[in-house]
Amino acid sequence: MALIVQKFGGTSIGTAERIESVADRIALFRDRGDDIVVVVSAMSGETNRLVALAQSIDENPNEREYDVLLATGEQVTIALLSMALNKRGIAARSYTGSQVHILTDSAHNKARILDIEEKNLRTDLDKGRVIVVAGFQGVDESGNITTLGRGGSDTTAVALAAALKADECQIYTDVDGVYTTDPRVVPEAQRLDKITFEEMLEMASLGSKVLQIRAVEFAGKYNVPLRVLSSFDEPNFKDDEPNGTLITFEKDEKESEMEQALISGIAFNRDEAKLTILGVPDEPGVAYKILGPIGDNNIEIDMIIQNIGADGTTDFTFTVHRNDLSVAKEILTNTANELGAREVIGDDKIVKISIVGVGMRSHAGIASQMFKALADEGININMISTSEIKISVVVDEKYLELGVRTLHSAFGLEQSS
Amino acid sequence: MALIVQKFGGTSIGTAERIESVADRIALFRDRGDDIVVVVSAMSGETNRLVALAQSIDENPNEREYDVLLATGEQVTIALLSMALNKRGIAARSYTGSQVHILTDSAHNKARILDIEEKNLRTDLDKGRVIVVAGFQGVDESGNITTLGRGGSDTTAVALAAALKADECQIYTDVDGVYTTDPRVVPEAQRLDKITFEEMLEMASLGSKVLQIRAVEFAGKYNVPLRVLSSFDEPNFKDDEPNGTLITFEKDEKESEMEQALISGIAFNRDEAKLTILGVPDEPGVAYKILGPIGDNNIEIDMIIQNIGADGTTDFTFTVHRNDLSVAKEILTNTANELGAREVIGDDKIVKISIVGVGMRSHAGIASQMFKALADEGININMISTSEIKISVVVDEKYLELGVRTLHSAFGLEQSS
Numbered sequence: 067m068a069l070i071v072q073k074f075g076g077t078s079i080g081t082a083e084r085i086e087s088v089a090d091r092i093a094l095f096r097d098r099g100d101d102i103v104v105v106v107s108a109m110s111g112e113t114n115r116l117v118a119l120a121q122s123i124d125e126n127p128n129e130r131e132y133d134v135l136l137a138t139g140e141q142v143t144i145a146l147l148s149m150a151l152n153k154r155g156i157a158a159r160s161y162t163g164s165q166v167h168i169l170t171d172s173a174h175n176k177a178r179i180l181d182i183e184e185k186n187l188r189t190d191l192d193k194g195r196v197i198v199v200a201g202f203q204g205v206d207e208s209g210n211i212t213t214l215g216r217g218g219s220d221t222t223a224v225a226l227a228a229a230l231k232a233d234e235c236q237i238y239t240d241v242d243g244v245y246t247t248d249p250r251v252v253p254e255a256q257r258l259d260k261i262t263f264e265e266m267l268e269m270a271s272l273g274s275k276v277l278q279i280r281a282v283e284f285a286g287k288y289n290v291p292l293r294v295l296s297s298f299d300e301p302n303f304k305d306d307e308p309n310g311t312l313i314t315f316e317k318d319e320k321e322s323e324m325e326q327a328l329i330s331g332i333a334f335n336r337d338e339a340k341l342t343i344l345g346v347p348d349e350p351g352v353a354y355k356i357l358g359p360i361g362d363n364n365i366e367i368d369m370i371i372q373n374i375g376a377d378g379t380t381d382f383t384f385t386v387h388r389n390d391l392s393v394a395k396e397i398l399t400n401t402a403n404e405l406g407a408r409e410v411i412g413d414d415k416i417v418k419i420s421i422v423g424v425g426m427r428s429h430a431g432i433a434s435q436m437f438k439a440l441a442d443e444g445i446n447i448n449m450i451s452t453s454e455i456k457i458s459v460v461v462d463e464k465y466l467e468l469g470v471r472t473l474h475s476a477f478g479l480e481q482s483s
Numbered sequence: 484m485a486l487i488v489q490k491f492g493g494t495s496i497g498t499a500e501r502i503e504s505v506a507d508r509i510a511l512f513r514d515r516g517d518d519i520v521v522v523v524s525a526m527s528g529e530t531n532r533l534v535a536l537a538q539s540i541d542e543n544p545n546e547r548e549y550d551v552l553l554a555t556g557e558q559v560t561i562a563l564l565s566m567a568l569n570k571r572g573i574a575a576r577s578y579t580g581s582q583v584h585i586l587t588d589s590a591h592n593k594a595r596i597l598d599i600e601e602k603n604l605r606t607d608l609d610k611g612r613v614i615v616v617a618g619f620q621g622v623d624e625s626g627n628i629t630t631l632g633r634g635g636s637d638t639t640a641v642a643l644a645a646a647l648k649a650d651e652c653q654i655y656t657d658v659d660g661v662y663t664t665d666p667r668v669v670p671e672a673q674r675l676d677k678i679t680f681e682e683m684l685e686m687a688s689l690g691s692k693v694l695q696i697r698a699v700e701f702a703g704k705y706n707v708p709l710r711v712l713s714s715f716d717e718p719n720f721k722d723d724e725p726n727g728t729l730i731t732f733e734k735d736e737k738e739s740e741m742e743q744a745l746i747s748g749i750a751f752n753r754d755e756a757k758l759t760i761l762g763v764p765d766e767p768g769v770a771y772k773i774l775g776p777i778g779d780n781n782i783e784i785d786m787i788i789q790n791i792g793a794d795g796t797t798d799f800t801f802t803v804h805r806n807d808l809s810v811a812k813e814i815l816t817n818t819a820n821e822l823g824a825r826e827v828i829g830d831d832k833i834v835k836i837s838i839v840g841v842g843m844r845s846h847a848g849i850a851s852q853m854f855k856a857l858a859d860e861g862i863n864i865n866m867i868s869t870s871e872i873k874i875s876v877v878v879d880e881k882y883l884e885l886g887v888r889t890l891h892s893a894f895g896l897e898q899s900s
Binding site: 130144152159 | 503552579
């Protein structure tokens with residue numbers, strides 16, 4: 067008997083048949099006596115259909131109305147899944163983001179969750195009802211419908227699990243866990259039974275795409291045990307052979323001593339683009355002057371590098387999502403004119419490859435081992451950035467597969483897990 | 484300068500192109516300085532798509548969840564139309580039934596509007612915004628999404644017009660007004676410039692399908708001037724040649740003296756079915772015992788006839804919507820067993836034909852003129868019911884076209900209007 071939040075993505079509920087199968091799965095958990103809160107995405111293809119409808123009216127549709135439109139996708143799914151559960155004699159109630167009162171800020175298309183009213187949910191759970199919540203959406207203080215951006219359903223699930231202090235938040239996808247890297251790039255990639263929050267955070271932010279980064283942050287912040295697993299596998303209720311990958315706060319002490327892998331995985335991201343502003347007069351506050359206007363436009367910045375030039379000027383390079391490149395470049399060009407900078411260059415033919423692992427905290431020489439492996443294959447490195455548990459490099463996109471395979475093998479991940 | 488509520492049905496906003504064209508029409512009214520509140524249905528085909536989705540999960544889907552599902556149809560349209568208006572530089576905001584707070588009772592799938600919060604709408608109108616409201620849907624006291632039943636968008640429009648004391652409520656359809664009868668059945672049918680509320684009420688309830696009956700009732704109750712017109716015709720802002728048919732409280736005195744038609748139109752309804760319970764022991768309260776359980780199941784009853792038999796028993800016949808026949812028959816069979824009645828008979832091969840006109844109030848002999856015309860064509864009458872301004876007969880459905888044509892001609896409607 068536990069309180070479990072289960073999230074099913076678009077492919078897991080893409081057809082009436084799949085919805086029935088999700089309902090069957092929930093029935094198994096109910097039989098065991100678990101309380102279940104379900105979060106669902108739009109049926110696969112539905113969001114694309116709605117986006118195409120919007121585009122047929124306006125290429126840059128009004129942001130408020132765009133959210134009103136997209137929010138219908140999950141609303142369809144919650145209704146259908148609740149029907150399927152009620153048909154099985156399982157009392158179930160659907161709630162839109164607005165109904166369950168997932169309060170967000172007003173940043174349409176990429177809103178952030180501020181609060182969730184837990185009271186009504188408790189009442190339903192106490193009555194033995196399965197609660198089916200529309201992921202990806204919320205409501206702002208003025209009652210406007212908001213959406214959390216693509217992949218936001220994961221965040222909804224984790225936020226609900228945090229609000230309800232759930233025993234586990236299960237994210238069902240079409241893969242059976244987190245791998246040492248993408249198996250489509252490296253067939254020898256291994257499934258990890260466990261991964262730390264910090265590692266997962268780095269893996270997700272670097273594009274491993276199993277989980278949305280904000281969901282992982284949220285889970286870490288509120289101590290929500292998070293499990294990634296496949297909606298196509300049979301549920302396994304045996305404690306010794308759990309499904310999927312559990313994301314934990316820290317690897318067990320024992321395990322970390324006995325057979326700690328230095329590196330847990332190789333992540334990569336094809337969705338970034340690089341912007342460089344050259345010859346900026348170097349003065350205090352220049353970084354803010356350059357990056358402020360980008361952030362004001364709700365464009366997220368990933369890597370940042372600043373070099374000081376010889377002539378009292380500085381060069382500044384940063385990466386953004388590829389979709390944001392043209393807008394960001396326009397903003398940066400304006401800034402360049404204001405600051406009297408020399409030139410702005412945009413490049414979207416890049417990828418970022420990263421090695422991630424809590425093990426690197428206590429081991430020196432990981433970075434040089436990484437750079438040597440890449441150099442041995444003739445891969446030139448454009449940018450480098452490091453954190454306590456990851457090292458990322460930006461390279462020409464043609465080196466993606468070679469780079470990932472090289473690092474996967476260099477750090478011995480074929481026999482990991 | 485006026486405050487106008489405009490309602491566009493599914494075919495009027497069935498494609499991106501049609502939505503653009505509706506936006507163009509609204510722009511013309513805005514140019515004239517009118518304040519506009521728009522009510523839209525789901526795009527044509529969308530509701531059917533959603534119903535099919537529900538059916539693929541459960542033939543008798545949970546009613547609460549069915550409303551959650553169907554309500555997405557209008558939500559898509561309000562977003563798209565608001566995008567189209569904003570693209571034209573016309574400030575517009577969409578609202579779901581829940582957001583505009585169209586408070587209804589909790590009778591899912593056929594809820595009734597109890598109240599509309601007018602305050603937020605006023606604020607938007609004062610800011611010069613066009614308000615785009617999802618028709619057909621509301622929210623109950625507990626925050627559950629409700630729908631008003633098919634055609635409910637008309638009711639939404641009239642209720643909004645009443646709440647805002649609008650100057651006119653315009654119902655745009657694919658026909659250019661109310662006709663003396665269905666032109667597909669009688670090609671000589673004429674468009675009426677005006678029709679009284681009472682006549683329209685009878686026409687609508689009898690199946691002329693241009694307007695939903697509850698919308699007409701609402702308009703009558705709150706004195707809302709209602710106009711039916713085509714979304715395919717150019718708007719005509721000349722006072723002497725208005726578009727469509729205006730539904731008024733009473734025909735002008737002058738007009739009513741000079742060239743009053745006895746009968747305004749011939750309505751018919753193919754959607755009814757007849758139920759008969761034979762040999763019911765006649766005792767006080769028997770009508771309630773028979774019809775009470777039907778009403779308790781939210782099934783609407785139209786015509787009712789009771790005959791007293793010779794042997795202390797009574798026969799009881801009434802009509803319901805064809806979709807309700809099987810449920811109503813089941814309920815009636817239970818009642819028959821309880822009351823010790825002899826037999827229950829259901830018949831869905833019937834139609835109702837009615838003549839409607841305020842003129843019949845002051846003229847005798849209309850009924851016999853009607854019955855003679857039908858008898859001359861050999862049409863047998865099953866049931867008769869009369870009100871102050873209409874006479875309805877139930878006949879075998881094979882006589883529908885012949886009956887309507889006969890009556891249209893017998894009352895001289897080819898030269899009406």
